[in-house]
Amino acid sequence: MDSKKFLLQEKDIPTAWFNIIPQMPTKPRPMLNPATKQPLSAEDLFPLFSEEAARQEMNTTDSWIEIPEQVRDIYKIWRPTPLVRAAGLEKAIGTNCRIYFKNESVSPVGSHKLNSAIPQAFYCKQQGVTNITTETGAGQWGAALSLASRMFGLDLAVYMVKVSYHQKPYRRSIMQTYGAEVVASPSMSTKAGRKIITDTPNHQGSLGTAISEAVELAMSTPNCKYALGSVLNHVSLHQTVIGLEAEKQMEMAGDYPDIVIGCFGGGSNFSGIAFPFMRHNLEGNKNTTFIAAEPASCPKLTRGVMQYDFGDEAGYTPLIPMLTLGHNFAPANIHAGGLRYHGAGAVVSQLMCDNLMSAVDIPQLESFDAATLFAKAEGIIPAPESAHAIAAAIRQARKADEEGSPKVILFNLSGHGLIDMTAYDRYLAGDLANYEVTDEDVARNVAGLDKII
Numbered sequence: 052m053d054s055k056k057f058l059l060q061e062k063d064i065p066t067a068w069f070n071i072i073p074q075m076p077t078k079p080r081p082m083l084n085p086a087t088k089q090p091l092s093a094e095d096l097f098p099l100f101s102e103e104a105a106r107q108e109m110n111t112t113d114s115w116i117e118i119p120e121q122v123r124d125i126y127k128i129w130r131p132t133p134l135v136r137a138a139g140l141e142k143a144i145g146t147n148c149r150i151y152f153k154n155e156s157v158s159p160v161g162s163h164k165l166n167s168a169i170p171q172a173f174y175c176k177q178q179g180v181t182n183i184t185t186e187t188g189a190g191q192w193g194a195a196l197s198l199a200s201r202m203f204g205l206d207l208a209v210y211m212v213k214v215s216y217h218q219k220p221y222r223r224s225i226m227q228t229y230g231a232e233v234v235a236s237p238s239m240s241t242k243a244g245r246k247i248i249t250d251t252p253n254h255q256g257s258l259g260t261a262i263s264e265a266v267e268l269a270m271s272t273p274n275c276k277y278a279l280g281s282v283l284n285h286v287s288l289h290q291t292v293i294g295l296e297a298e299k300q301m302e303m304a305g306d307y308p309d310i311v312i313g314c315f316g317g318g319s320n321f322s323g324i325a326f327p328f329m330r331h332n333l334e335g336n337k338n339t340t341f342i343a344a345e346p347a348s349c350p351k352l353t354r355g356v357m358q359y360d361f362g363d364e365a366g367y368t369p370l371i372p373m374l375t376l377g378h379n380f381a382p383a384n385i386h387a388g389g390l391r392y393h394g395a396g397a398v399v400s401q402l403m404c405d406n407l408m409s410a411v412d413i414p415q416l417e418s419f420d421a422a423t424l425f426a427k428a429e430g431i432i433p434a435p436e437s438a439h440a441i442a443a444a445i446r447q448a449r450k451a452d453e454e455g456s457p458k459v460i461l462f463n464l465s466g467h468g469l470i471d472m473t474a475y476d477r478y479l480a481g482d483l484a485n486y487e488v489t490d491e492d493v494a495r496n497v498a499g500l501d502k503i504i
């Protein structure tokens with residue numbers, strides 16, 4: 052394999068996260084209180100999140116937000132992450148394009164999620180919080196927050212989407228190894244969970260059901276906060292360390308990306324790789340194309356509606372302005388569990404509406420075709436989520452070759468798939484299927500939303 056790595060040093064870890072909101076031509080609409088439909092302030096979020104996370108969530112004025120020294124110190128365990136020129140992949144598909152990937156799979160938990168788990172746990176600890184609750188889909192966020200909570204001596208309860216709890220038992224073991232308590236959602240331990248089970252007895256769970264349960268527990272437990280691993284502005288903010296490092300590394304490589312790609316669940320790793328490069332577009336200096344790669348079975352960016360919607364299934368969270376399939380959309384049981392979420396974060400949704408980025412949807416089989424091709428060519432077995440970004444990168448390379456204009460393509464490898472081998476087993480055995488969402492499914496799911504926008 053002749054792939055080439057571009058490495059930074061500890062001193063190159065960014066000292067501030069990049070907040071894109073001040074530079075956006077149209078600011079995202081505010082989150083609303085679901086009862087009064089009035090815009091929320093940071094203070095309104097204090098009961099739910101750490102105060103600093105709430106302030107960051109609402110910060111529309113500071114382009115740079117300092118990374119606490121304690122957080123940078125922990126980042127040093129695995130950051131800066133490598134940027135790799137994927138020469139093996141280029142050769143395997145016979146492209147004239149130059150393809151790079153940022154390798155976030157090298158974190159101790161195997162994904163980018165730790166970039167936000169560390170600061171979120173730190174801010175909780177700083178204000179004297181003792182307990183955290185959260186949800187997890189494929190278990191990546193739960194694993195990251197379990198480790199972050201352990202580092203700061205906090206107790207964590209994780210609601211894990213039921214289908215993943217059974218499909219990915221080792222992620223549950225990882226969380227338990229770090230000392231977290233893990234519950235399959237929907238569960239009988241919360242009002243929200245009991246209602247979902249009563250209405251749909253064999254509900255397989257979704258990120259939406261798990262968020263409802265985690266939020267309910269946080270709101271009813273003293274000195275307990277909730278932490279979210281995607282969708283929200285402060286989570287995307289923390290992930291910008293990815294793109295800020297990649298920017299320096301592309302410079303070392305003597306290249307600048309024509310196309311930047313990230314897979315898309317709620318938007319955090321996509322935002323992380325994309326926003327630092329997007330700021331040069333917004334400043335008028337560059338003309339990079341940004342592509343979010345979502346699963347065809349959960350196509351909120353390509354086929355959702357722009358509307359206020361809840362972040363969770365039961366409707367406990369604030370109303371978020373989002374491209375959504377409706378909060379009670381039940382996605383097919385694809386193996387990219389981290390991409391099974393009904394909506395997109397407010398910032399990305401607005402950027403989509405303003406045509407400052409685009410999206411593609413990838414069928415499950417195409418994602419695994421790309422994953423296995425990548426594994427053979429680069430040696431890394433990608434997470435099923437990340438495979439969507441790889442598939443999108445391959446599509447773009449082939450298109451550029453057909454058009455006879457080679458491009459520089461950068462994608463984010465959000466995680467490795469070594470704990471997802473059940474999914475690979477099923478793919479190799481020919482047992483995986485594609486899932487299509489019909490227009491009727493989408494129409495039915497969004498029909499119940501309040502028409503606020």
Ligand SMILES: *Cc1c(COP(=O)(O)O)cnc(C)c1O
Binds near residue numbers: 162317320321465
């Ligand atoms: C959670 C996860 C995702 C999807 O979440 P985003 O917030 O959209 O980034 C993608 N890849 C991996 C490896 C994940 O764990």
